[in-house]
Amino acid sequence: MTKPNLQVALDNNTLASALADVREVGPIVDIVEAGTILILQEGDQAVKALRALFPNKTVIADTKCADAGGTVAKNMADAGADWMTCICSATIPTMKAAAKEIGEIQVELYGNWTKEDAQSWLDAGISQAIYHQSRDALLSGGSWGEKDLNKVKTLVDMGFRVSVTGGLKPEVLPLFKGVNVYTFIAGRAITQAADPAAAAQQFQDEIVRIWGK
Amino acid sequence: MTKPNLQVALDNNTLASALADVREVGPIVDIVEAGTILILQEGDQAVKALRALFPNKTVIADTKCADAGGTVAKNMADAGADWMTCICSATIPTMKAAAKEIGEIQVELYGNWTKEDAQSWLDAGISQAIYHQSRDALLSGGSWGEKDLNKVKTLVDMGFRVSVTGGLKPEVLPLFKGVNVYTFIAGRAITQAADPAAAAQQFQDEIVRIWGK
Numbered sequence: 001m002t003k004p005n006l007q008v009a010l011d012n013n014t015l016a017s018a019l020a021d022v023r024e025v026g027p028i029v030d031i032v033e034a035g036t037i038l039i040l041q042e043g044d045q046a047v048k049a050l051r052a053l054f055p056n057k058t059v060i061a062d063t064k065c066a067d068a069g070g071t072v073a074k075n076m077a078d079a080g081a082d083w084m085t086c087i088c089s090a091t092i093p094t095m096k097a098a099a100k101e102i103g104e105i106q107v108e109l110y111g112n113w114t115k116e117d118a119q120s121w122l123d124a125g126i127s128q129a130i131y132h133q134s135r136d137a138l139l140s141g142g143s144w145g146e147k148d149l150n151k152v153k154t155l156v157d158m159g160f161r162v163s164v165t166g167g168l169k170p171e172v173l174p175l176f177k178g179v180n181v182y183t184f185i186a187g188r189a190i191t192q193a194a195d196p197a198a199a200a201q202q203f204q205d206e207i208v209r210i211w212g213k
Numbered sequence: 214m215t216k217p218n219l220q221v222a223l224d225n226n227t228l229a230s231a232l233a234d235v236r237e238v239g240p241i242v243d244i245v246e247a248g249t250i251l252i253l254q255e256g257d258q259a260v261k262a263l264r265a266l267f268p269n270k271t272v273i274a275d276t277k278c279a280d281a282g283g284t285v286a287k288n289m290a291d292a293g294a295d296w297m298t299c300i301c302s303a304t305i306p307t308m309k310a311a312a313k314e315i316g317e318i319q320v321e322l323y324g325n326w327t328k329e330d331a332q333s334w335l336d337a338g339i340s341q342a343i344y345h346q347s348r349d350a351l352l353s354g355g356s357w358g359e360k361d362l363n364k365v366k367t368l369v370d371m372g373f374r375v376s377v378t379g380g381l382k383p384e385v386l387p388l389f390k391g392v393n394v395y396t397f398i399a400g401r402a403i404t405q406a407a408d409p410a411a412a413a414q415q416f417q418d419e420i421v422r423i424w425g426k
Contacts, residue, residue, distance in 0.1 A: 011281065013288060037284055040276055043256035063253055066277045066300055066323050067345070068224065071250055075226060087279055089302040089324030110279050111302030112325045132280070 001180050003211050006203050007163065009062065009187040011035030015042045015049055021191040026054050028200040029190075031183060033060040034081070044079040051080025058082045064108055066090045069098030077102040085130060088113045092124050099126060106130050106163065115154065122159055128182070129155050133166025144175055156180050170199075170206040177210050214393050216424050219416050220376065222275065222400040224248035228255045228262055234404040239267050241413040242403075244396060246273040247294070257292040264293025271295045277321055279303045282311030290315040298343060301326045305337050312339060319343050319376065328367065335372055341395070342368050346379025357388055369393050383412075383419040390423050 008029045012018040018038050026032055032054050034046040039061060050059045061081035065072045066089065076084045083104045086095050089111065099105045106128040107121050118129070131152050133144060144167070155162045156179065164176070165185035173184065186203060193199035221242045225231035231251050239245055245267050247259040252274060263272045274294035278285045279302065289297045296317045299308050302324065312318045319341040320334050331342070344365050346357060357380070368375045369392065377389070378398035386397065399416060406412035 011284075013284070036279070037281055037288070039256070040252055040285060041256045041288055043252070043254045043258070045256070064277065064279045064300070066249070066321070068250055071224075071226070072253060075250070075254055087277070087300055087302060087323075089300060089326075091324065108279070110300075111304065112327070112330070113302075114325070117325070 001211050002182075003213055004181045004207050005030040005058075005163075005183040006200065006207060007031035007033055007060070007165075007183050007185040008190050008200065009033045009035045009165065009185050010046075010050075010191070011037040011187050012191075013037065013041050015046055018042075018046065019049065019053070021196065022050070022053070024197040025190055025200040026057065028197060028204060029057070031058040031060060033062050033185065035187065036062045036064055039063060044075060047076060047079035047081050060084065060106070062108075065094065065098055067094055069094035069096070070101055073098035073101035073105070083128070086126075088117065092120055095121065095126055096124050099124070104128055108132055115158075118155060118158060118160070127160055128163070129160045130163045130165060130185070131155065132164075144172060149175065149179060152176075152181070153179055170202045173203075173206045173210060181211075214424050215395075216426055217394045217420050218243040218271075218376075218396040219413065219420060220244035220246055220273070220378075220396050220398040221403050221413065222246045222248045222378065222398050223259075223263075223404070224250040224400050225404075226250065226254050228259055231255075231259065232262065232266070234409065235263070235266070237410040238403055238413040239270065241410060241417060242270070244271040244273060244398075246275050246398065248400065249275045249277055252276060257288060260289060260292035260294050273297065273319070275321075278307065278311055280307055282307035282309070283314055286311035286314035286318070296341070299339075301330065305333055308334065308339055309337050312337070317341055321345055328371075331368060331371055331373070340373055341376070342373045343376040343378060343398070344368065345377075357385060362388065362392060365389075365394070366392055383415045386416075386419045386423060394424075 006029045010018040038046045061076040061084045065086045085108045108130045161182035163183035190199045219242045223231040251259045274289040274297045278299045298319045298321045321343045374395035376396035403412045
């Protein structure tokens with residue numbers, strides 16, 4: 001199996017706060033994400049700042065784009081994003097329009113979606129998906145379980161590179177052993193740690209321990 | 214029937230362009246919307262600017278929020294938005310968390326959603342929905358039809374105040390005659406008209422002609 005990537009999600013309310021959080025952990029992670037909250041607050045400046053700070057990392061704009069895919073993707077690519085997220089309930093024309101304008105589209109999975117939907121994304125040339133435990137669902141008591149793992153495995157078997165996110169901590173990673181996860185996305189588990197750089201390194205070490213280099 | 218509202222959606226790439234577009238039409242419409250594209254580019258400044266310019270209009274932040282509802286809603290309310298949109302694939306905890314922080318939530322309908330989903334939104338105290346012809350779907354040849362009208366009527370009968378949007382022009386409005394539409398949302402049909410103020414007034418006149426004052 002390939003070593004899964006580690007992605008830090010910056011869901012700050014201000015760019016200054018995001019930059020303070022990413023300063024130490026950016027060099028340790030593989031992928032830096034301008035979170036939805038941050039982009040909605042600061043606009044494309046958030047993406048531009050991360051591009052400028054981390055020219056050699058993958059930068060993601062977590063727009064959760066639902067419509068006007070071409071415009072949003074062009075704007076985010078212009079700001080320096082490599083990849084951008086679309087919400088799973090976006091139409092195929094939206095996803096295709098977005099995919100034309102930016103390196104890659106990642107489909108963010110929330111609510112009702114079917115295996116047929118997933119196949120239609122693959123058929124449209126979109127092969128990244130993000131399996132998301134909703135933050136609000138987690139706050140309401142949800143957690144990772146067999147049902148989630150089976151959905152992730154199904155997507156991997158279909159041919160998706162699957163990122164997983166939502167309430168991840170290093171001690172949760174062994175749950176995914178044997179699953180070809182593409183990327184683990186962590187936010188506050190890294191940025192709000194007493195020592196964020198150590199927390200990011202702990203994720204990376206645990207990933208290498210389980211999946212190899 | 215109550216006269217439907219007219220809402221202008223500002224989906225500009227820059228705040229300056231949005232302000233140029235809204236300057237003349239803001240006073241004519243009932244509701245001013247900071248569009249998703251605009252918020253993703255300019256952040257909450259877009260909402261703050263519209264609030265400052267139109268203190269007595271309803272201001273909507275079209276965030277299409279999919280997660281972290283409480284944070285996004287608080288941020289948008291702080292910026293001055295009266296209402297905010299959530300994507301239909303957001304979880305109920307996300308919508309409830311958002312609804313606590315801002316005047317009202319509007320559920321934006323894309324992709325797969327069921328009558329059971331709609332009932333669960335009502336049960337959560339959310340009674341506004343936006344029936345959306347996707348811009349990209351319209352570009353691919355879709356258009357308003359009986360199927361759309363029946364879905365809108367079903368939502369109205371369930372107790373939703375329903376906004377409709379996507380490719381609307383004054384000459385399309387008679388299609389909705391007899392349907393208790395809450396708000397018609399138009400973007401470029403107003404802002405890109407040769408005379409935007411006249412276009413907005415033409416919408417309002419047609420609304421009054423069909424639904425009365």
